[in-house]
Amino acid sequence: xxxxxxxxxxxxxxxxxxxxxxxxxxxxxxxxxxxxxxxxxxxxxxxxxxxxxxxxxxxxxxxxxxxxxxxxxxxxxxxxxxxxxxxxxxxxxxxxxxxxxxxxxxxxxxxxxxxxxxxxxxxxxxxxxxxxxxxxxxxxxxxxxxxxxxxxxxxxxxxxxxxxxxxxxxxxxxxxxxxxxxxxxxxxxxxxxxxxxxxxxxxxxxxxxxxxxxxxxxxxxxxxxxxxxxxxxxxxxxxxxxxxxxxxxxxxxxxxxxxxxxxxxxxxxxxxxxxxxxxxxxxxxxxxxxxxxxxxxxxxxxxxxxxxxxxxxxxxxxxxxxxxxxxxxxxxxxxxxxxxxxxxxxxx
Amino acid sequence: xxxxxxxxxxxxxxxxxxxxxxxxxxxxxxxxxxxxxxxxxxxxxxxxxxxxxxxxxxxxxxxxxxxxxxxxxxxxxxxxxxxxxxxxxxxxxxxxxxxxxxxxxxxxxxxxxxxxxxxxxxxxxxxxxxxxxxxxxxxxxxxxxxxxxxxxxxxxxxxxxxxxxxxxxxxxxxxxxxxxxxxxxxxxxxxxxxxxxxxxxxxxxxxxxxxxxxxxxxxxxxxxxxxxxxxxxxxxxxxxxxxxxxxxxxxxxxxxxxxxxxxxxxxxxxxxxxxxxxxxxxxxxxxxxxxxxxxxxxxxxxxxxxx
Amino acid sequence: xxxxxxxxxxxxxxxxxxxxxxxxxxxxxxxxxxxxxxxxxxxxxxxxxxxxxxxxxxxxxxxxxxxxxxxxxxxxxxxxxxxxxxxxxxxxxxxxxxxxxxxxxxxxxxxxxxxxxxxxxxxxxxxxxxxxxxxxxxxxxxxxxxxxxxxxxxxxxxxxxxxxxxxxxxxxxxxxxxxxxxxxxxxxxxxxxxxxxxxxxxxxxxxxxxxxxxxxxxxxxxxxxxxxxxxxxxxxxxxxxxxxxxxxxxxxxxx
Numbered sequence: 001x002x003x004x005x006x007x008x009x010x011x012x013x014x015x016x017x018x019x020x021x022x023x024x025x026x027x028x029x030x031x032x033x034x035x036x037x038x039x040x041x042x043x044x045x046x047x048x049x050x051x052x053x054x055x056x057x058x059x060x061x062x063x064x065x066x067x068x069x070x071x072x073x074x075x076x077x078x079x080x081x082x083x084x085x086x087x088x089x090x091x092x093x094x095x096x097x098x099x100x101x102x103x104x105x106x107x108x109x110x111x112x113x114x115x116x117x118x119x120x121x122x123x124x125x126x127x128x129x130x131x132x133x134x135x136x137x138x139x140x141x142x143x144x145x146x147x148x149x150x151x152x153x154x155x156x157x158x159x160x161x162x163x164x165x166x167x168x169x170x171x172x173x174x175x176x177x178x179x180x181x182x183x184x185x186x187x188x189x190x191x192x193x194x195x196x197x198x199x200x201x202x203x204x205x206x207x208x209x210x211x212x213x214x215x216x217x218x219x220x221x222x223x224x225x226x227x228x229x230x231x232x233x234x235x236x237x238x239x240x241x242x243x244x245x246x247x248x249x250x251x252x253x254x255x256x257x258x259x260x261x262x263x264x265x266x267x268x269x270x271x272x273x274x275x276x277x278x279x280x281x282x283x284x285x286x287x288x289x290x291x292x293x294x295x296x297x298x299x300x301x302x303x304x305x306x307x308x309x310x311x312x313x314x315x316x317x318x319x320x321x322x323x324x325x326x327x328x329x330x331x332x333x334x335x336x337x338x339x340x341x342x343x344x345x346x347x348x
Numbered sequence: 349x350x351x352x353x354x355x356x357x358x359x360x361x362x363x364x365x366x367x368x369x370x371x372x373x374x375x376x377x378x379x380x381x382x383x384x385x386x387x388x389x390x391x392x393x394x395x396x397x398x399x400x401x402x403x404x405x406x407x408x409x410x411x412x413x414x415x416x417x418x419x420x421x422x423x424x425x426x427x428x429x430x431x432x433x434x435x436x437x438x439x440x441x442x443x444x445x446x447x448x449x450x451x452x453x454x455x456x457x458x459x460x461x462x463x464x465x466x467x468x469x470x471x472x473x474x475x476x477x478x479x480x481x482x483x484x485x486x487x488x489x490x491x492x493x494x495x496x497x498x499x500x501x502x503x504x505x506x507x508x509x510x511x512x513x514x515x516x517x518x519x520x521x522x523x524x525x526x527x528x529x530x531x532x533x534x535x536x537x538x539x540x541x542x543x544x545x546x547x548x549x550x551x552x553x554x555x556x557x558x559x560x561x562x563x564x565x566x567x568x569x570x571x572x573x574x575x576x577x578x579x580x581x582x583x584x585x586x587x588x589x590x591x592x593x594x595x596x597x598x599x600x601x602x603x604x605x606x607x608x609x610x611x612x613x614x615x616x617x618x619x620x621x622x623x624x625x626x627x628x629x630x631x632x633x634x635x636x637x638x639x640x641x642x643x644x645x646x647x648x649x650x651x652x653x654x655x
Numbered sequence: 656x657x658x659x660x661x662x663x664x665x666x667x668x669x670x671x672x673x674x675x676x677x678x679x680x681x682x683x684x685x686x687x688x689x690x691x692x693x694x695x696x697x698x699x700x701x702x703x704x705x706x707x708x709x710x711x712x713x714x715x716x717x718x719x720x721x722x723x724x725x726x727x728x729x730x731x732x733x734x735x736x737x738x739x740x741x742x743x744x745x746x747x748x749x750x751x752x753x754x755x756x757x758x759x760x761x762x763x764x765x766x767x768x769x770x771x772x773x774x775x776x777x778x779x780x781x782x783x784x785x786x787x788x789x790x791x792x793x794x795x796x797x798x799x800x801x802x803x804x805x806x807x808x809x810x811x812x813x814x815x816x817x818x819x820x821x822x823x824x825x826x827x828x829x830x831x832x833x834x835x836x837x838x839x840x841x842x843x844x845x846x847x848x849x850x851x852x853x854x855x856x857x858x859x860x861x862x863x864x865x866x867x868x869x870x871x872x873x874x875x876x877x878x879x880x881x882x883x884x885x886x887x888x889x890x891x892x893x894x895x896x897x898x899x900x901x902x903x904x905x906x907x908x909x910x
Binding site: 053059109110112113117119120121123124125127128131132134135259263266267270271274310311314315317318320321322323324325328329332333 | 383437438441442445446448449450451452453455456457458459460462463464466467471575579582583586625626628629632633635636639640643
C-alpha cells in the first residue's frame, strides 16, 4: 500500500506558516513570537503523547517526566554544572536514549496494568521524577535542587547560535524567528513520522489493541511489546522537546515538570481530538495560546471598570477551567476527532 | 522504640485523613468508574470554609465546641452542595461520552474550584484559628495531642459506622447493587441516578470532615492544598483496591503509616542519602510495587475479565 | 499424532470448579464438536486453550509442543486461533483493516520500515492487503471491505471474525458458537464455510448448542456438563447416549 502522505497543501498555507512569525512580530510584537516558539514545543509534546494515548489508547498522566528528563539531559551536558558543553547533534541522541530507557523502565513492569491503574502509576512516576530532580544534590550535586540549572548553552549548530540574530541573504533574521524555524523543522519531522506510523503495520496493531486488547492478543499481537514501543516512542518525542526547551530557555528547574503540565498536554490531545494529528496540533496551539490571550485581563478591567476587580492570573485560570468544561460538554470527542473516534462517540 | 511509636501515631493521624478522602474516590469510582479529579479540591473547600466559620464564631464569643460544630456543619453543607453541582454540571452530561472526556471536565472543574477559592480567600496561606488542642501530652515518651486523638477516634468512628451502614442498611444494599451492576439494579427498581448522587454526597461530606481535620492539624489552609492530598488519597484508594470501601480505609491508613515511617527512617536506612524529602517517592514506589504483585490492590477482588 | 491434546484440564474461580479433568483431542484437518448445556464450561475451556486463562492443572500439547499458558499471542502464533462467542471484531476499524491485523504475526516490518517505507515494506503492505481481500472474498464479504466493522450485520461480523482468524494462517481454528442467533439459511452457509475451511487442511473445534447442526458436520463430539467431560464419540453415538439426552433435557433443551 502506498502510504497516504499529508495531502499536498496549497502553496499559500506553506508560505503562511513560513511567514507567520514575521506577521506576528509585526502585528503583536516580539513577545508573541516567543510564545509561538513555546507553542511549537507544546505541539511536539502533544504529538508524542498522541502516540501513547491516541494510537495505543494508554492513559499516561506522567508524560511531562520525559520532557523533564530530556531537559535535564541537555542541561547537564551543556552547562557549567559539570563543565560539559556538548553540541546539539550529540546531546539530542543522548537525550533520546535516556528518555527512551526511562520509558521502557517504567513501561516494562507496568504495561500489564488496567487503564486506570496505569494512569495512577504514571502519575506517581511523574511525581517521583520531580522529587528526584528536587533532591538529587547529595552526595554529588547533580540537579542543583529547586534552584535548577542555569546558564545552559543556547541552542546552536556549529557556530550558528539560535540565541543571536543573523543576516541571511542580506535580510535580518531575529533570534526568535530563527528558533521558530528550528522548532518548526522538528514539528514537521514529528508529524511526518507519526503519520507514517499511523498507516503502518504497527499503527494498525496499536489501533487493534486500543479497540479490543484481548481480541488483538488472540490474533497473535504481542500487546505488551507493542504498548512498550508506543510508550518508548512517546518518551522520545517528549525527551527531544525537553532538550529544545532547555536550550531555548537557558535554565531548567523542577517546577516546569509538575503533574499540572502533564495534565495540560493530555488536555491538548483530548481536546483537539485523540488520534487525529490535525486535531492534536489544533488542541496544542489552542491551549498554548489561550492563557496568553487571557493575560491582559487586568488591563481590560482597568479599561472598562477603571480598576482591577479580579486578580488577572486567577481569572485567567478560572476561564481556562470553564473553557475545558464547556468544550468537553459541547464536543466530547474533541474539536477535530479522528474518524474512528467520532464514530465511537456517535454510535454509543 | 519511642520514635517508632511516635511515627506510628503521626502516620495513623495522617492515614485517617487519607482514608476519609479515599472513601470519596472509591465510592464514585465503584459506581461510575470515573476518577473524580476535583475531589481533593472539595477537601480544600472544606478546610477553608470551616476555617472562616470557626474564626467568625470564635470572634462572636462562641465556645470552642460550638464553633467547631458550626464550622463542620457549614463545611459539610458547602461541600455537599458543590459535590452535587459537580455531578450535575460536569459528569452527568458526559455519562456516555468517550472515557477521557469526563476526566478533562474533572480537571476543568478542579481549576474552577481552586481559582474561585483563590478569589474568595486570597492566594496566600490562611492560618487556622488556634483551637488550644495542640498542646501535647506525653504518654510513655510519645507526644500525643488531644487533636490527634479527636482525629483518629472521630474518623475511625465515622468510617466504621459508614461501612456498617453500607453493609447493612437497605440504602447501602441499593448502593452496592448499583455499583455491581447498574442495569440489573435499575431493573430491580433502584433509582440508580439517586444512588450516584448519594455517592457524591457522602464523598463530599467526608471530604468536608477531612478538610476541617487537616486544616486544624497543620493549622494552615491554602487554595492549592487539595491537589497533593487528593493525589495521595487516590493512591490510597488504589492501594486498597479501588471500588472497595474497606480497602479505601485500609489503604489510607497504610499509606499514612508508610509515609510517616518512611519519612522517619528513610534517612537512617540509606545513610542520610535519602531523607524525609523522599517520602512521596516512598509512597508512590510502594503503590507501584503493590500493583505489580497484586494488580487489583490489597482487598480488590481479582475478577477474571469477561471474554 | 494428534494436532491438539488436552489432558486433565482443570480450572476454578474462587470456589467454583469451572473445569474438572477435561480430556480432548483434535486430529489434523478434522472437525470436532464441543457441546453442552449453558454454563457447562465450554467457553472457559476455549479461554484456557487459547491462553486467556492459565489452567490450574493438566497439560496442553499442540503439534507435539506444549502450548504456552496465559500468553494468547504465542498460542495464536503457534497456529491455534479462535473466534469469540460475543463477537469481538475491532468495531471502529474497517472490515479490510480487521483482516489485515490478522496478518500481523506473519509479517515483519517494524518502526524503521514504517518511517522509511522502502520497497520491501510497500511490497509487504501490498501483499497483506491483497491477502486480506482474498480472504474476504473467500468468506463472501468482498463487497464490504471499506465498511466500518461495527456497521455489519451480526452474521457478517461472525464471518469477518473467521476471515481475521484465517489471516493468521492457523492449523486449528476454534469457533465459539458460530451460528448462535442465525436462521436456517445462514446456518447452512456457515456449515458450508466450515467444510471449505477443513478442505483447505485446517482443523476445527466448534462449540455449539445445536446438536443436530453440529452432528452433520463433525467426525467426533465431546460433551461437557458441569465442567466435566460427560461423553465423547461419533455424532451417532452421542445422539444415542442416554446421559447426554438426560443432561440436555434436564437443563431445558436447545436442540
